[in-house]
Amino acid sequence: AQSVTQLDSQVPVFEEAPVELRCNYSSSVSVYLFWYVQYPNQGLQLLLKYLSGSTLVKGINGFEAEFNKSQTSFHLRKPSVHISDTAEYFCAVRRSYNTDKLIFGTGTRLQVFP
Amino acid sequence: DSGVTQTPKHLITATGQRVTLRCSPRSGDLSVYWYQQSLDQGLQFLIHYYNGEERAKGNILERFSAQQFPDLHSELNLSSLELGDSALYFCASREREGQETQYFGPGTRLLVL
Numbered sequence: 001a002q003s004v005t006q007l008d009s010q011v012p013v014f015e016e017a018p019v020e021l022r023c024n025y026s027s028s029v030s031v032y033l034f035w036y037v038q039y040p041n042q043g044l045q046l047l048l049k050y051l052s053g054s055t056l057v058k059g060i061n062g063f064e065a066e067f068n069k070s071q072t073s074f075h076l077r078k079p080s081v082h083i084s085d086t087a088e089y090f091c092a093v094r095r096s097y098n099t100d101k102l103i104f105g106t107g108t109r110l111q112v113f114p
Numbered sequence: 115d116s117g118v119t120q121t122p123k124h125l126i127t128a129t130g131q132r133v134t135l136r137c138s139p140r141s142g143d144l145s146v147y148w149y150q151q152s153l154d155q156g157l158q159f160l161i162h163y164y165n166g167e168e169r170a171k172g173n174i175l176e177r178f179s180a181q182q183f184p185d186l187h188s189e190l191n192l193s194s195l196e197l198g199d200s201a202l203y204f205c206a207s208r209e210r211e212g213q214e215t216q217y218f219g220p221g222t223r224l225l226v227l
Contacts, residue, residue, distance in 0.1 A: 032214055043116065043204060044218040051214055090157060094214075101147060101172060102206075102216060104157035 002027040002093050006105035014113050015083055021076040021108045023091030030096040033074040035065055038088040038107075047089075050074060051096070061085070086112045117141065118207050118219035126225045132193040135222045139186055139207030145169075146188040147208070147216060148180055152201035163188055195226045 007022040025031065032051050036044040048059025055067040065076045074091060088109050092102040117140035127133055139146050148160040150173075159172035163182035174180075177195075182188040192199060202223050206216035 034215075036218070043118075043220040044206075045116070046215055046217070049215060101159035101162060101170060102149075103159070104149075106156045 002029075002031060002095065002103050004091050004093050004103055004105035006089075006091055006108050008108050009106065010109045010111065012111045012113065013081055016080045018079050019077065019081050019085075019110065021089050021091075021110065023074045023076065023105060025072050025074065025091075025093045027072075027093060027095075031093045032096050033065075033067060034092040034094075034102065035059065035063070035074075035076050036090045036092060036104075037061075038090065040087070044090065047076070081110070081112050083112050083114060085110060116217040116219065118205060118217050120203075120205055120219040120222050122222060123220065124223050124225075126227065127195060128227055129195055129197060131195050131226075132191065133195065133224065135190040135192070135203050135205075135224075137188045137190070137205030137207075137219060139188070139205070140209075140217055143207035143209050143217075144186065145208040145216075146182055146186070147206045148174075148188070148190050149204045149206065149218075150201050151204060151221070152198075155201075157204075160190070192224070197226050200224055200226045 003026045005024045034049045035047040050067045058064045088107045091105040094100045119138045144165045147162045151157045160174040162170040180190045202221045204221045206218045
């Protein structure tokens with residue numbers, strides 16, 4: 001079975017500072033990895049995904065993530081955050097075959113302060 | 115806007131009641147997934163339909179059921195509601211086999227009093 005651990009439930013940061021949101025996964029099979037963002041009172045929006053190939057993936061809104069197979073991690077980074085990045089961020093994993101469900105982490109609340 | 119629509123946006127009901135949540139996937143998408151987001155359980159997969167057929171079940175209670183209709187919209191039926199069923203219910207759609215990305219709707223917020 002697959003599982004996802006988001007190590008930080010909350011990350012406070014000042015505007016224009018860099019940020020890293022950590023995600024570790026566990027799986028005995030090949031997986032795809034995703035980051036979703038949830039703004040207040042909204043649904044989930046895909047930020048980026050890793051399927052194969054280059055381990056550094058770039059997403060929307062200036063976010064990027066690096067897949068590290070040896071450390072089973074998929075940390076999300078942004079070099080300079082904005083107030084508008086305040087949201088809940090979810091890391092998710094699914095098997096790379098079959099029409100499989102997403103397994104989500106518990107989420108990280110990013111709070112950007114002016 | 116993901117293209118996935120869900121109705122109603124909010125629902126307030128009493129314990130013991132039954133409700134139906136509706137989801138319309140993106141045009142052409144054959145797969146519909148239902149997820150529940152609650153404070154204590156986080157985001158959990160409930161059930162997956164593909165072109166009208168049930169494909170997978172997750173942590174879905176026996177009081178809950180779902181179906182996908184020929185026009186591909188889906189309904190999630192929740193019965194004998196309990197306080198603990200209060201949550202945000204999302205549906206997501208995906209185009210077809212081999213497509214990796216699920217697109218989420220805005221959710222239905224259910225409050226059971």
